[in-house]
Every structure is written in C-alpha cells, then in structure tokens.
Amino acid sequence: MDTLNVLLMAFISIVLINNLVFTKFLGICPYLGVSGRIDMAFGMGMAVTFVVTLSGTLTWLIDHLILIDTPLEVTRYVCFILVIAGAVQLVEMYLRKFFPSLYESFGIFLPLITTNCAILGLCLFLNLEMIDNLLEAVVRSFGAGIGFTMAICIMAGIRENLNMTDVPKCLKGAPITLITAGILAMAFMGFAGMIR
Numbered sequence: 001m002d003t004l005n006v007l008l009m010a011f012i013s014i015v016l017i018n019n020l021v022f023t024k025f026l027g028i029c030p031y032l033g034v035s036g037r038i039d040m041a042f043g044m045g046m047a048v049t050f051v052v053t054l055s056g057t058l059t060w061l062i063d064h065l066i067l068i069d070t071p072l073e074v075t076r077y078v079c080f081i082l083v084i085a086g087a088v089q090l091v092e093m094y095l096r097k098f099f100p101s102l103y104e105s106f107g108i109f110l111p112l113i114t115t116n117c118a119i120l121g122l123c124l125f126l127n128l129e130m131i132d133n134l135l136e137a138v139v140r141s142f143g144a145g146i147g148f149t150m151a152i153c154i155m156a157g158i159r160e161n162l163n164m165t166d167v168p169k170c171l172k173g174a175p176i177t178l179i180t181a182g183i184l185a186m187a188f189m190g191f192a193g194m195i196r
Helices: 002-017 028-033 038-067 071-098 100-109 111-115 117-128 134-162 174-191
Strands: none
Touching: 002 134, 002 174, 028 100, 028 111, 028 134, 028 174, 038 071, 038 100, 038 111, 038 117, 038 134, 071 100, 071 111, 071 117, 100 111, 117 134, 134 174
C-alpha cells in the first residue's frame, strides 16, 4: 500500500504541482504554437504523452542498466536524444497512416516533438534525481505527458474562447496569448508546496 501512495503522489506531483509547462517552462513552443484549437491541442498532447512515456521509460532503463558507473555515461545526452527521435518517428508514422488530416494539421510541430525540451528535461530529471524504481519512472513519465496534455488543452480552450470575445486590437494574437500563459502559470503556482 505504501508503494501505491508513493506512485499516486508522484503522479499528482508531476501533473499539477511540478507541471513541466507551468513550473519549469519546458515545452513552451508546442504549448503556444499548437494550442489554437482544442482538437489539435488534444492530439498533440496525446502524441507528447506517448513519446514522453516511452522515452522516459527507455532512457531510465538505458541509464540504469548500461550507462551508470561506466565510461559510457558521458553519452547520456546523445542516447536520450536518439531514443526520443525514435519515439517521435513511431508517432509520425502512426499518424500519417491512420490520421492523415491530423498529421497534416500539425505541420512542422510534429517533428519538433523531437526537440521538445519538456521530453528531454523529463528524461534528465528522472535520471538526475536518482529515481531508483522503474515503476516510479514510468508513472512520472506518463504523468508528465498528462500534465502537458492538460496544459495545452486548457490553453486551447481559453484561446478558442478569446476568439469570440472583444480583445483590444493591441492585445490580439501573441500578446493576449502570452498574458494568458502567464496567468495560468501563476494559477498553478497555487499548488506549490502541497506535495514534494
């Protein structure tokens, strides 16, 4: 039962309290670039969730089974980037085959998941925080993806509503989006200190 509590707290922590977008400001490019429509935002969130879960799990395994305490430890970044790129290729092939309209609507943002700093950041956090449990690494990886999906969907919902409101001309577009992102980040700071 104690393990279940630890895993639940780790999941809640990475989704709400230590959300990579709102607290670490990682993954901002797709967060701002693809959050114009809720359907695109959800699709991107699911793609990132798959990639971050697979990448976090595989990089934890590679790091703990192969790299740690060997001279190969200096290749950590290269290995992590190769794993992330491979996972993104899987997502890209899947979307191109089964969801061509979603694949086309993502445009350049789908291949850019490879360079999404939220994914590389999570892989580094998992391995630098010395998480010694594979199950916890998987839960944190999946939670980071869910947290990203939640963040991008919240932003997309707000931006869709902003399109129907009377925003002053000087604030239309990027300014109101950045103001909204800042307010959302401050709102999520209210969760700080709830769980470590």
